[in-house]
Amino acid sequence: MNIQDPISDMIVNIKNGQLSNKKFIFTYYSKLKFNILNILKNEGFIKKIFFLKFKNNVNKIKIFLKYYKNKPVIENINIISKPSLRIYIKKNFVNRFKFNFGVYIISTSKGVFTDKDIKKIGIGGELLCYVN
Numbered sequence: 010m011n012i013q014d015p016i017s018d019m020i021v022n023i024k025n026g027q028l029s030n031k032k033f034i035f036t037y038y039s040k041l042k043f044n045i046l047n048i049l050k051n052e053g054f055i056k057k058i059f060f061l062k063f064k065n066n067v068n069k070i071k072i073f074l075k076y077y078k079n080k081p082v083i084e085n086i087n088i089i090s091k092p093s094l095r096i097y098i099k100k101n102f103v104n105r106f107k108f109n110f111g112v113y114i115i116s117t118s119k120g121v122f123t124d125k126d127i128k129k130i131g132i133g134g135e136l137l138c139y140v141n
Contacts, residue, residue, distance in 0.1 A: 030079075097133065099133040
């Protein structure tokens with residue numbers, strides 16, 4: 010299996026799962042994906058996540074999608090940084106990106122954080138995606 014952009018693949022799986030009104034979906038495990046999903050869970054966009062370990066060393070993540078009044082909680086989720094065009098921000102440019110009630114997810118040298126956390130920590134990083 011050769012996926013060029015596993016983060017985009019996971020986000021497309023989430024979008025498609027919600028369009029199909031699925032209770033849960035699966036995606037292949039990576040530490041970055043798991044950290045992004047933890048942020049989505051903590052921010053209330055998804056219900057829960059489970060790490061699944063299989064005998065053949067193919068680990069997966071089970072993602073329980075969240076709905077409110079039969080509508081997906083995630084209205085919009087957009088990839089910002091792509092393998093062909095990485096988008097980096099400095100710590101003092103975080104304010105300029107805030108235009109909605111959503112959350113930006115940023116990968117830094119200290120881990121994966123939201124835009125709110127980045128302001129507190131005072132570091133910049135790669136702008137991965139926006140969720141609202």
